[in-house]
Amino acid sequence: MKETRGNYGSDPRLLISKLCFPRQLKSPKTLTKPKQMATEMTTNTIWYLRKRPVGEVAPDDLELVTEEMAPLAEGHVRVRTIYLSLDPTNRIWMSDMDAYLPPVEIGTPMRGGSIGVIEESRSESVPVGSIVNTGLAIWAAYNDLPGEGVNVLPAIPGLPLTAFMGPLGATGMTAYFGLTEIGQPKAGETLVVSAAAGAVGSMVGQIGKNMGCRVVGIAGSDEKCRWLTETAGFDAAINYKVEDVGEALDRHCPDGIDINFENVGGSIMEEVIARLNDFSRMPLCGLISTYNADPDESTGPKNFANLLMRRTLVRGFIIIDFLDRFADGFAAMASLLMDGKLQYETDIVEGLENAPTALARLFEGRNLGKLVLKVSDEP
Numbered sequence: 108m109k110e111t112r113g114n115y116g117s118d119p120r121l122l123i124s125k126l127c128f129p130r131q132l133k134s135p136k137t138l139t140k141p142k143q144m145a146t147e148m149t150t151n152t153i154w155y156l157r158k159r160p161v162g163e164v165a166p167d168d169l170e171l172v173t174e175e176m177a178p179l180a181e182g183h184v185r186v187r188t189i190y191l192s193l194d195p196t197n198r199i200w201m202s203d204m205d206a207y208l209p210p211v212e213i214g215t216p217m218r219g220g221s222i223g224v225i226e227e228s229r230s231e232s233v234p235v236g237s238i239v240n241t242g243l244a245i246w247a248a249y250n251d252l253p254g255e256g257v258n259v260l261p262a263i264p265g266l267p268l269t270a271f272m273g274p275l276g277a278t279g280m281t282a283y284f285g286l287t288e289i290g291q292p293k294a295g296e297t298l299v300v301s302a303a304a305g306a307v308g309s310m311v312g313q314i315g316k317n318m319g320c321r322v323v324g325i326a327g328s329d330e331k332c333r334w335l336t337e338t339a340g341f342d343a344a345i346n347y348k349v350e351d352v353g354e355a356l357d358r359h360c361p362d363g364i365d366i367n368f369e370n371v372g373g374s375i376m377e378e379v380i381a382r383l384n385d386f387s388r389m390p391l392c393g394l395i396s397t398y399n400a401d402p403d404e405s406t407g408p409k410n411f412a413n414l415l416m417r418r419t420l421v422r423g424f425i426i427i428d429f430l431d432r433f434a435d436g437f438a439a440m441a442s443l444l445m446d447g448k449l450q451y452e453t454d455i456v457e458g459l460e461n462a463p464t465a466l467a468r469l470f471e472g473r474n475l476g477k478l479v480l481k482v483s484d485e486p
């Protein structure tokens with residue numbers, strides 16, 4: 108990890124492990140008695156990064172390898188992956204751009220977050236049978252991790268495990284802190300969000316609605332736009348693939364735009380920037396339209412000067428920045444969820460062997476809500 112990117116400690120695995128849940132959320136009810144340690148060898152299946160992708164991820168950029176696992180080390184737990192989180196940032200980690208975490212090295216396992224079940228434990232604090240969020244792990248059927256690096260998830264009746272990757276996971280926290288801390292929404296203001304039907308965007312819009320904003324989403328299909336207005340309660344939605352985005356924004360945002368929650372970048376961002384109000388805010392969350400592009404060839408918004416003229420607050424953020432406040436974000440999102448004020452979708456693809464092709468769904472806009480790979484059955 109580059110020290111210049113912030114003082115988050117030297118081990119990204121331990122850092123991101125805290126991304127989804129603070130340890131105090133551990134529920135004793137979910138814990139079972141430790142079983143005897145397994146003695147048989149476990150065969151693991153792991154995705155290795157073989158090449159840095161150029162453009163979209165190609166089939167030979169990654170390789171699925173089967174190998175025997177070493178015996179579990181003292182203080183560690185063996186986690187069978189149930190769900191692997193597939194995120195746009197996986198693509199960032201595959202490239203060697205100057206990012207917030209070091210890239211995945213060529214010839215090493217692909218990095219990713221997951222939820223799994225402890226099948227073997229040599230850690231006093233995490234018994235066999237616990238369902239845990241691994242934080243930063245690898246794309247594999249099993250992960251051996253330090254016991255203190257995993258977070259036991261609470262069992263909440265009626266709540267699917269995958270919700271801990273969506274509204275109650277890192278994407279929910281991204282939406283919550285990005286909007287409330289940087290967007291600073293006030294009732295009556297107009298909020299525009301891009302990639303609006305995705306994991307982060309769908310949460311942003313609904314949090315904004317709950318705070319009294321007029322919310323306009325931009326998404327890539329009529330089906331997604333219908334979901335936004337009919338299910339998620341957005342005031343309007345724009346299908347950027349068939350509509351003139353500028354003309355549609357003029358129509359749906361007659362009083363201009365006070366908050367642009369930016370997930371996409373490129374020409375969509377420019378159309379929004381052109382319509383920002385004085386003293387508007389722009390949480391810069393993601394630029395997915397650029398992740399497959401050559402970083403040397405990407406350009407900034409052509410109407411950058413408008414941010415000066417409108418005195419817009421632009422702040423890039425990475426959810427890591429809000430790590431120490433996750434308990435607050437979790438409580439706020441859980442409360443909205445329990446009050447029936449958050450609708451969410453989970454897009455589940457099955458099979459570890461499908462990880463790279465499933466990841467492509469994010470860049471083709473084929474997911475609705477949080478994209479998750481089901482690797483094995485829940486206990």
Ligand code: NDP
Nearest residue numbers: 195302305306307326327370393394395396424425426472
């Ligand atoms: P999503 O579930 O939103 O999936 C990505 C979506 O982006 C796709 O469904 C697609 O929807 C849209 N998209 C893809 N390519 C393009 C393109 N070229 N132009 C316009 N839209 C495109 O993913 P997430 O919710 O996980 O992430 C959304 C954004 O938030 C990403 O930029 C990601 O990097 C960022 N992020 C940032 C975090 C942070 O800490 N700063 C944390 C988590 C995510 P459509 O059909 O509408 O095209």
